[in-house]
Amino acid sequence: MALDPRQIKADFPIFAAQVRNGRELVYLDNGATTQKPRVVIDAERDFYSSEYGTVHRGIYHLSAMATGLYEAARETVADFVNARLTKEIIFTRGATDSINLVARTFGDRFIGKGDEIILSEFEHHSNMVPWLMLQERTGARLVYVRSTPDWRLDMTDLRSKLSSRTKLVAITGMSNVLGTINDIDMICQLAHEHSARVLVDGAQLVPHFGFDVRATDCDFLAFSSHKMLGPTGVGVLYLKEEIGAAVPPYLGGGDMIEYVRYDGFTTNELPYKFEAGTPNIAGVIAFAKAIEYLQGLGIENIIAHEREVTEYALDRLLSLEGIEIYGPKTPDKRGALFSFNYKDIHSHDVASILDFANIAVRAGHHCAQPLMQRLGVNSTARASFYVYNQKEEIDILRESLKQCERFLKHAVG
Amino acid sequence: MALDPRQIKADFPIFAAQVRNGRELVYLDNGATTQKPRVVIDAERDFYSSEYGTVHRGIYHLSAMATGLYEAARETVADFVNARLTKEIIFTRGATDSINLVARTFGDRFIGKGDEIILSEFEHHSNMVPWLMLQERTGARLVYVRSTPDWRLDMTDLRSKLSSRTKLVAITGMSNVLGTINDIDMICQLAHEHSARVLVDGAQLVPHFGFDVRATDCDFLAFSSHKMLGPTGVGVLYLKEEIGAAVPPYLGGGDMIEYVRYDGFTTNELPYKFEAGTPNIAGVIAFAKAIEYLQGLGIENIIAHEREVTEYALDRLLSLEGIEIYGPKTPDKRGALFSFNYKDIHSHDVASILDFANIAVRAGHHCAQPLMQRLGVNSTARASFYVYNQKEEIDILRESLKQCERFLKHAVG
Amino acid sequence: MQLDDLYREVIVDHYNRPRNFGRPEKWDIMVEGKNPVCGDEIVIYLTVKDDVVSECRFEGKGCTISIASASVMTESLIGKSLGEIRLVLSDFNRLLRGEVCQRCEQYSDAIAFQGVTKFPVRVKCALLAWKTLEGAIPDSGTHQA
Amino acid sequence: MQLDDLYREVIVDHYNRPRNFGRPEKWDIMVEGKNPVCGDEIVIYLTVKDDVVSECRFEGKGCTISIASASVMTESLIGKSLGEIRLVLSDFNRLLRGEVCQRCEQYSDAIAFQGVTKFPVRVKCALLAWKTLEGAIPDSGTHQA
Numbered sequence A, B: 001m002a003l004d005p006r007q008i009k010a011d012f013p014i015f016a017a018q019v020r021n022g023r024e025l026v027y028l029d030n031g032a033t034t035q036k037p038r039v040v041i042d043a044e045r046d047f048y049s050s051e052y053g054t055v056h057r058g059i060y061h062l063s064a065m066a067t068g069l070y071e072a073a074r075e076t077v078a079d080f081v082n083a084r085l086t087k088e089i090i091f092t093r094g095a096t097d098s099i100n101l102v103a104r105t106f107g108d109r110f111i112g113k114g115d116e117i118i119l120s121e122f123e124h125h126s127n128m129v130p131w132l133m134l135q136e137r138t139g140a141r142l143v144y145v146r147s148t149p150d151w152r153l154d155m156t157d158l159r160s161k162l163s164s165r166t167k168l169v170a171i172t173g174m175s176n177v178l179g180t181i182n183d184i185d186m187i188c189q190l191a192h193e194h195s196a197r198v199l200v201d202g203a204q205l206v207p208h209f210g211f212d213v214r215a216t217d218c219d220f221l222a223f224s225s226h227k228m229l230g231p232t233g234v235g236v237l238y239l240k241e242e243i244g245a246a247v248p249p250y251l252g253g254g255d256m257i258e259y260v261r262y263d264g265f266t267t268n269e270l271p272y273k274f275e276a277g278t279p280n281i282a283g284v285i286a287f288a289k290a291i292e293y294l295q296g297l298g299i300e301n302i303i304a305h306e307r308e309v310t311e312y313a314l315d316r317l318l319s320l321e322g323i324e325i326y327g328p329k330t331p332d333k334r335g336a337l338f339s340f341n342y343k344d345i346h347s348h349d350v351a352s353i354l355d356f357a358n359i360a361v362r363a364g365h366h367c368a369q370p371l372m373q374r375l376g377v378n379s380t381a382r383a384s385f386y387v388y389n390q391k392e393e394i395d396i397l398r399e400s401l402k403q404c405e406r407f408l409k410h411a412v413g
Numbered sequence C, D: 001m002q003l004d005d006l007y008r009e010v011i012v013d014h015y016n017r018p019r020n021f022g023r024p025e026k027w028d029i030m031v032e033g034k035n036p037v038c039g040d041e042i043v044i045y046l047t048v049k050d051d052v053v054s055e056c057r058f059e060g061k062g063c064t065i066s067i068a069s070a071s072v073m074t075e076s077l078i079g080k081s082l083g084e085i086r087l088v089l090s091d092f093n094r095l096l097r098g099e100v101c102q103r104c105e106q107y108s109d110a111i112a113f114q115g116v117t118k119f120p121v122r123v124k125c126a127l128l129a130w131k132t133l134e135g136a137i138p139d140s141g142t143h144q145a
């Protein structure tokens, strides 16, 4: 069943609130963060208003209820990514936190001097800097897989770089700059042939295409709630039980321990081992509502919508004179996220001028500075779409882009 | 001006929602987490409903507004703890996260083999385990200051344990088991005489007594939003600028970098250096509302209320036959938080039975297992008070405690 | 939901007068269990003759529910074969998950713990002795996600 | 708030025809600045004679606001003593903080940047050249919390 973005929009209070100069909000910065539906907003409010308590420790009613909701959220997430065990789901602060967790636990334990970590050229800083830091700590080496001219991962190059030295392939599911979707199934298969583990940065992919950790057989999956209709301050790390059990803990504190003595401690079982301190209880509970909302729309329908938008956007934007789009020009294995520059107008100017038409796009390096250099640009503008975006908004974007130029030209007099 | 808890309660929707069997909720687990006033709940809802966007990167209206609110929240916090510079305030996930941040940055850089970290015997696991982990990583040594028979920090013992080997004194502002408040001014003075830094675990102290980082001259201060009327998933680390500049970063990712190359990176300036990834934007913004609410009540008034409750509770509870209270028996330098056991009824049974009278108390080890051993108990019940608690609730607690016994006796037949 | 659902008379009775309490002179199997959260500790001693439990005793500290549950457990195990014990274990686990368990009527006062399912935070207390025993009977095959 | 507040004609003009653009043959002081977020880069060249700026040129890449602002800056510095430059710098900073600055009228087209204060995210762009110069004039004493 096709999504009806008009109807979906009605579930998101921001669209009614943010009409400016008679123009509706065209929100195209979904790659950065998404808006929240009423069910998610209400979930937090209702929880705080009528059943708030801490988790895991309280005997009393409120705490028992909160614990029940919190752990039910974990099941919702486990189910969403098809994890074998609920305890393979760790709640973190966000995708960045999830990846750092892996670097500090699995990385520090299993990746040493001379070992290699394979990345793509188009990773987000969050999937680069933790490994650069690990490199500094341990002397491991980062190896980058080349991109094809069409800005896809060069699988031949990946094959040639995989070796017995490879301990981890840390790769994005979908690039937040190029829109490129990587072939995770194949990457896992190839990596596992070399006994290397695979971390999938799912921050962009998961919200738009869902994910099946068992089908892909990936070892780690990181993603963020706020990029998939959920609250800020919540992320997920899926990790295989066998790995979770074998690595040291991440943060120390309450809940992650079994016994503490003045001179030592033992760690709690999964998933608690990796959840030190009071978690973002309300955030996690509301995040489950976001997932349920997405499931209500139907992941298949979301994927179909994404495809339709991608095709239309590529068609309408590529045909605009003076635009340069960075990333694959064909809709296969590509998300509805488009980085571009228009004429020689600086991306900041583009974003400012579009903002005046109440169109929100991103401008800058998108936390991918090295890639910017590969692309030969200082910055790009980026329009990224989600379930509430209509094809018509692509036309609005197109027309408004033309205005940019006219505006700056006109001003010269 | 004296606080009026009845009136304050009206600001917290949960109290209307949680009437059970005609009994109002007597919420006495404030040491674990506090309830939320309407202004805080509404702040999150309003933000998501009408002005949500990401921070620090967006050119467009929503993002500019969100950034403004987020950074204004930082100023609110800086002002609340009287920081010299706004950039000395780092937003984290919670007190636990804040302390781990210090262990991983300051600890890993400046505390080596043979160096000593001084703690009290009554630290929360969150201020023990990160140091136990550092001990494992670096060979630093943990040194515990003895307690006096009255369960206060033995300052003579502290003096004798401070030495040139001491690199850090990591100490709670107020014990979450004993209620003991430490003399932070004096501790900082003594530690600084030995060029040791001081980390104050303010998770319990800050919500009830406020804090002045400049007056105490502490080097680090950690606390959590959720224990002071704010949302879950937000914490604060105050750290002195000179330290923040000198230590390595914590998590790697977006926002915490200045430049990233494929083979290295440079870090951003404070506070961003320590805030990798998309932060808990809504949580932080609502947290500022919680602080403003507390400031509206007046910190002085909160302190006076705490004192009044403490005096009354000590009086009423100590006079109850069969109760054992762990912690100082006098109200000076002591918070309104009481760990106890009643007759030989297990704390879990006490909590379950009190829960039936709609009284929420904690039972267990309160994330302080080693202290439980010092106290010679397996667990305790704990009643902890806050701004919405009335003295009458102490009487209700007292009467209900008596019921516990009668209930279990009666059941025997 | 009533507090009596948790503190059934028979449970409080088992707590106040635990059956088979105290360390025996000798035993074949000994196993210790702890709940780090509440500090409860339990030690179980089994004597097995011809594959049948001839004696089962315990000692420990704990709340009403955990002590009573251990007491009931010892009673329901005596006279059972190791194979039967596995069945009892999995039955009790099912009971505490809120599932129907007709056989449970036969196990001493086990059925009294049905009410504990309404108090999720106390289920752990009720299971402490049983989970501990499970650790000593390797093949007992109750799984947990 | 109007988009014209940001893109005043005079600003767009400075962007399209930046004054004092391009590297000079020689110079006394050279200083580079970058904005990592947007990739903007700027290099400023100063020639000083008898403590007075005789020439000020720049080159770089950037958005309308950052380029125009650099262009305006060069114009407003030429002929000033180093002491006066400090004053100009702090005046421009104040202007961009939204404070009243009557002297700013005298600095080339600096006053046109007043509208930028309504676009907080673009203030950084407007300040890039000025902050960069500040780094080369150590005593300029503008403080930031």
Ligand SMILES: Cc1ncc(COP(=O)(O)O)c(C=O)c1O
Pocket (backbone or CB within 6 Å): A031, A032, A094, A095, A096, A097, A124, A126, A127, A172, A174, A175, A176, A201, A203, A204, A224, A226, A367, B254, B276, B277, B278, B279
């Ligand atoms: C591909 C990718 N990875 C990681 C992240 C980091 O996510 P977060 O900021 O939620 O931690 C992002 C978000 O910008 C992203 O696009």
Ligand SMILES: Cc1ncc(COP(=O)(O)O)c(C=O)c1O
Pocket (backbone or CB within 6 Å): A254, A276, A277, A278, A279, B031, B032, B094, B095, B096, B097, B124, B126, B127, B172, B174, B175, B176, B201, B203, B204, B224, B226, B367
């Ligand atoms: C003294 C003390 N320190 C640290 C913490 C940890 O706080 P959080 O769980 O919010 O990280 C707590 C909360 O239980 C505490 O009481």
